[in-house]
Amino acid sequence: MELRDVAHELYGLAPADFTAARNARAKEARAAMDRALATRLAALPRPSAAAWAVNLLVRREPDLVDQLLAMGAALREAQASLSGADLRDLNRQQHQLLVEVRRRAEAAARDAGHPVSPTIAQNVHATLHAAMADPDAADAVRSGLLVADLQSTGFGPVDVDGAVAPVDAPADGEDSEPAPRTRRRADADVDELEAARQRRAAAGRAPGRSGARTPAVSTDRGRRRRAEADGDDTRAEAEASDPKERERAERERAEQERAEQERAAAEQAERERAERERAAAERAAERERAAAERRRRAEVGRRLARAEKQLASAERALAAADSTVEDAEGRHEATVREIAEAEQRLARLRARRAELDAEVGTAREAADDAAAARDDAQGEVDRLREELDDGSTP
Numbered sequence: 132m133e134l135r136d137v138a139h140e141l142y143g144l145a146p147a148d149f150t151a152a153r154n155a156r157a158k159e160a161r162a163a164m165d166r167a168l169a170t171r172l173a174a175l176p177r178p179s180a181a182a183w184a185v186n187l188l189v190r191r192e193p194d195l196v197d198q199l200l201a202m203g204a205a206l207r208e209a210q211a212s213l214s215g216a217d218l219r220d221l222n223r224q225q226h227q228l229l230v231e232v233r234r235r236a237e238a239a240a241r242d243a244g245h246p247v248s249p250t251i252a253q254n255v256h257a258t259l260h261a262a263m264a265d266p267d268a269a270d271a272v273r274s275g276l277l278v279a280d281l282q283s284t285g286f287g288p289v290d291v292d293g294a295v296a297p298v299d300a301p302a303d304g305e306d307s308e309p310a311p312r313t314r315r316r317a318d319a320d321v322d323e324l325e326a327a328r329q330r331r332a333a334a335g336r337a338p339g340r341s342g343a344r345t346p347a348v349s350t351d352r353g354r355r356r357r358a359e360a361d362g363d364d365t366r367a368e369a370e371a372s373d374p375k376e377r378e379r380a381e382r383e384r385a386e387q388e389r390a391e392q393e394r395a396a397a398e399q400a401e402r403e404r405a406e407r408e409r410a411a412a413e414r415a416a417e418r419e420r421a422a423a424e425r426r427r428r429a430e431v432g433r434r435l436a437r438a439e440k441q442l443a444s445a446e447r448a449l450a451a452a453d454s455t456v457e458d459a460e461g462r463h464e465a466t467v468r469e470i471a472e473a474e475q476r477l478a479r480l481r482a483r484r485a486e487l488d489a490e491v492g493t494a495r496e497a498a499d500d501a502a503a504a505r506d507d508a509q510g511e512v513d514r515l516r517e518e519l520d521d522g523s524t525p
């Protein structure tokens with residue numbers, strides 16, 4: 132007995148039958164001394180009504196579900212390449228297919244003896260819409276092991292945690308491979324870090340950075356060193372002839388060395404200050420760019436959320452209108468059937484009336500014939516009586 136096979140069987144059952152069937156299979160696993168399987172079977176959650184309807188659709192019409200999910204993937208890929216008109220056309224096709232698939236799901240539930248309410252039908256619609264919007268949600272729907280409804284806000288990934296029956300959980304102590312969404316997020320983080328590094332490198336190569344001061348500093352040092360070299364010979368001669376001059380020259384050299392050290396320290400401090408300012412400016416610019424990007428994404432997110440809300444409202448209105456149309460069509464069909472049946476009854480009654488009219492005509496003719504025969508008989512009786520009376524007279 133494999134967990135996935137049993138789960139696939141259980142999630143094809145109606146929600147009302149799920150718990151009893153699950154407990155029965157867990158009991159079988161315990162009887163077979165497979166306690167680990169029994170525990171995992173007993174932990175399988177009962178699906179929501181909408182999740183059951185989607186699972187049923189996946190089992191009954193897998194090609195239609197694949198078509199829906201393929202269109203969702205195509206629409207996601209087309210977001211960056213198609214024009215507005217093409218996207219609107221593709222969105223219309225998506226909506227039409229989504230409505231058709233939702234109706235098929237409702238019909239499948241009805242055929243299975245468990246028709247869904249308008250609210251559950253809307254949850255089915257939302258789950259299918261989420262599967263078109265997000266690849267992880269598409270995988271969840273395609274598995275046929277959905278246990279919870281899915282929702283897409285249109286901004287960010289669909290939350291599929293706990294939405295699918297846990298049939299692939301690793302055993303205790305085993306390392307599991309990162310989930311697809313975790314890997315995608317890690318890749319995105321690496322890409323973002325690499326992009327930031329490239330921006331910093333480009334900023335360091337930009338004109339006007341700290342390296343621009345180097346030629347001026349080198350020129351100043353060259354002039355000072357040439358001036359010092361020009362006076363070296365004169366000072367050497369004076370130092371050789373006069374001890375006081377030699378002492379004074381030593382003081383001057385010490386002062387010059389201190390001044391040179393101070394200038395070098397000042398230049399180093401200036402370079403470090405400039406580097407700090409450049410780095411601070413780059414960080415400030417990066418923060419401003421990041422803040423601007425966050426503001427832009429937040430604004431787009433708000434607009435997208437409003438648009439998604441309007442779309443959801445329109446889809447609910449459309450679903451309600453579709454339900455009203457279906458109800459009206461059902462009543463119309465029932466009325467047409469009643470009229471047809473009434474017309475058939477009327478035709479039968481008219482035929483019966485014709486038969487009765489014919490019977491009445493026949494009866495009247497028979498009555499007329501009987502009356503004529505009676506009249507004839509009465510005449511014969513009267514004649515015979517007259518003869519009898521005449522014969523008895525002397």
